[in-house]
Every structure is written in C-alpha cells, then in structure tokens.
Amino acid sequence: MFSELKFPVPWGHVAAKAWGPLEGRPVLCLHGWLDNANTFDKLIPLLPRDCYYVAMDFSGHGLSSHRPAGSPYHFLDYVSDVRRVVAALQWRRFTLMGHSMGGAVAGMDTDAWLKSKRMVIDRLLSLEAKQQTPKARSPKAALQRLLEANTHLTAEGGAILLQRGATETPTGLVYNRDMRVHTQNRESFTVEQCVKLLLKIQDRVLIIVAQDGLLVPHKLDSRNHFVKALREAFESTLKEHIQLVEVPGSHFVHLNKPEVVSGFISDFLTAQNARARL
Numbered sequence: 001m002f003s004e005l006k007f008p009v010p011w012g013h014v015a016a017k018a019w020g021p022l023e024g025r026p027v028l029c030l031h032g033w034l035d036n037a038n039t040f041d042k043l044i045p046l047l048p049r050d051c052y053y054v055a056m057d058f059s060g061h062g063l064s065s066h067r068p069a070g071s072p073y074h075f076l077d078y079v080s081d082v083r084r085v086v087a088a089l090q091w092r093r094f095t096l097m098g099h100s101m102g103g104a105v106a107g108m109d110t111d112a113w114l115k116s117k118r119m120v121i122d123r124l125l126s127l128e129a130k131q132q133t134p135k136a137r138s139p140k141a142a143l144q145r146l147l148e149a150n151t152h153l154t155a156e157g158g159a160i161l162l163q164r165g166a167t168e169t170p171t172g173l174v175y176n177r178d179m180r181v182h183t184q185n186r187e188s189f190t191v192e193q194c195v196k197l198l199l200k201i202q203d204r205v206l207i208i209v210a211q212d213g214l215l216v217p218h219k220l221d222s223r224n225h226f227v228k229a230l231r232e233a234f235e236s237t238l239k240e241h242i243q244l245v246e247v248p249g250s251h252f253v254h255l256n257k258p259e260v261v262s263g264f265i266s267d268f269l270t271a272q273n274a275r276a277r278l
Contacts, residue, residue: 005054007088012065014085016056019044024052025273026094028086030078030102031055034149034177036062038164039099042157043254046262048269051095056085058102060178062164072123073181078105095272097265099254100214103207107198123183132179136172152213152250160255191229198238204275205242206268207234208261213251243268 005016017037031039037055044053057064058078067073082105086094096106137145139162146158146165153161166173189197198205234244247253247260254261 007056007085009059009065009081009084011059011068011071014056014059014065014081015063016054016085018052018054020049020052022052024050025269026089026091027051027053027269028082028091028094028096029053029055030082030096030098030105031058031061032100032102034061034181035099035161036164036176038062038160039252039255040097041160041255043258043262043265046258047266048273050273051269054085054089056081057164058105060181062176066178067180071180072183073178075105076108079108082106095269100251107201107205127179127183134174134179136169136174138172142166142173142175150252152252152256154252154256157252157255191233194230195233195237198233198242201241203241204268204272206264207242207244208254208264209244209246210249210251210253211246212249213253 002017002019005018007014007016015037029037029040029044031037036057040053040055044055047053058081060066060073064081067077078101082096098104098106143155143158143162146162147153147155150158162173165177166175231244234242245264247264249257249260
C-alpha cells in the first residue's frame with residue numbers, strides 16, 4: 001500500500017506517493033519525461049521493505065501543479081523541484097533512484113544553472129498564443145495515443161501511467177501534463193562535462209542500462225561516438241564508485257518487467273543501508 005503526499009510550492013503543490021515505514025532509509029524516486037510517479041508502481045513492491053520510498057511527480061506532470069503562465073520548463077527547474085521536496089521532508093542523507101530524465105536530474109550538479117535558450121522562449125510564446133483546449137479522448141484512444149508515442153511501453157504499463165497521468169471529464173480523458181513541458185530547455189553536454197559532473201558525486205552510484213533502450217550505441221548513429229566514449233569513461237575513470245549494469249529489456253523495463261532490475265536495485269539499497277550503519 002502507498003500513501004499520497006503533497007508538498008506546497010509557490011505555484012501550487014508537488015504531488016508524490018510513498019511506500020514503506022517512515023523510519024526506513026529514505027529513497028527519492030524520480031520519473032522520466034512526460035511520465036509520473038506511477039512508473040515505479042510495479043518495481044517498488046519488489047525492493048527492500050525497510051526503505052521509505054517517495055516517488056514525486058515533477059511540476060507539470062502527474063498530479064503536481066503546472067507552473068505559472070508565462071513560465072517555461074527548464075531542465076534544471078526539475079532539480080529545484082527535488083530540492084523543495086527534500087527540504088519539506090527534512091532529509092539530509094538519502095538515495096536517489098531515477099528513470100530516464102529522472103536519472104539525469106539525479107546526476108546533475110545543482111550549482112550549475114544553464115542559460116535559457118531563445119528557442120525555448122519562442123516555443124512558450126507560440127504555445128500560449130494558440131491557447132488550445134486540452135483534447136479529450138476515450139480511455140481506449142488515450143491509451144493508444146500514449147502507446148504510439150512510447151513504443152517501449154506495454155499496454156499494462158500505459159494503463160498504470162494513465163491512472164495518474166489523465167483526468168476523467170464529461171467528454172473523456174484529458175492528459176494531466178502541462179503542454180509547456182514540451183518547451184523545456186535541453187542542453188547538450190560533452191563526454192568530458194558528463195564525466196566531471198559524475199565525478200562530483202561522492203557516494204556510490206548504480207546505473208542500469210536496458211539493452212534495447214534509448215541509449216543503445218548501434219541504434220544511435222549520430223551519437224554513437226558519444227555513447228561509446230561515455231561507456232569507456234564508466235569503465236575507467238568512474239569505475240571506482242559507479243556500477244554499470246546492462247539488463248535485457250526496453251526503456252521501460254522497470255515498469256514492463258520489474259523483476260529484471262529489482263535484484264540489482266535491492267542489492268544496492270541493502271549495501272547502502274549496511275554502509276549507513278557503520
């Protein structure tokens with residue numbers, strides 16, 4: 001069983017759901033872009049029961065408030081969301097578990113703040129000018145549209161995300177996501193910059209890569225060199241504190257087949273708990 005949480009923020013609230021005992025070792029779970037906290041529904045029941053898991057909805061996602069009108073979604077604003085939630089929980093030491101964009105947020109140096117791009121502002125102004133009414137779809141059509149946009153997602157996983165990612169209206173289901181999340185600022189980093197950011201992390205890190213996921217070298221011709229170089233950095237410079245594991249499955253393996261990754265995550269959390277008691 002889980003409980004629903006709400007954390008006040010200047011523009012409304014950040015929603016979350018929690019599993020486990022309050023006194024357990026804290027684990028903050030961060031979902032991927034356009035997803036929500038339900039992405040961890042099938043995984044967390046397979047993980048150690050002595051941890052307290054809090055899965056938050058980033059702003060503009062799930063049941064969290066949308067950012068105010070005129071405010072674009074910058075990538076590092078999600079880091080700010082994390083900081084607000086952690087402060088509200090009064091956590092000093094905790095484990096971060098992120099999927100896709102959530103993993104990127106977890107690994108960011110929170111002192112680095114990237115400049116907004118003009119393209120982001122242009123997209124925001126264009127979106128506001130259109131003032132489109134959110135489209136309502138039948139439950140079947142809403143699920144179909146979600147699956148078409150996420151080919152790695154199963155029907156069961158899509159249905160789980162829709163429970164929190166859409167609201168029922170008299171005319172059908174309307175996605176909860178704020179359309180402005182499409183305007184978020186996406187910065188490109190070099191391999192060297194990525195390695196420097198990762199080296200700033202002092203604690204142990206577990207990175208799980210799906211063999212048929214989005215960062216598969218042979219499927220990314222334009223980024224093949226980048227992915228290869230980053231993997232080499234993992235195996236050399238970063239191998240002392242970063243564990244890299246490959247598993248069979250797609251980008252949503254944690255939701256589609258959680259048993260594939262639950263063992264690695266459970267072992268990591270158990271080891272972290274043991275170190276915390278030393």
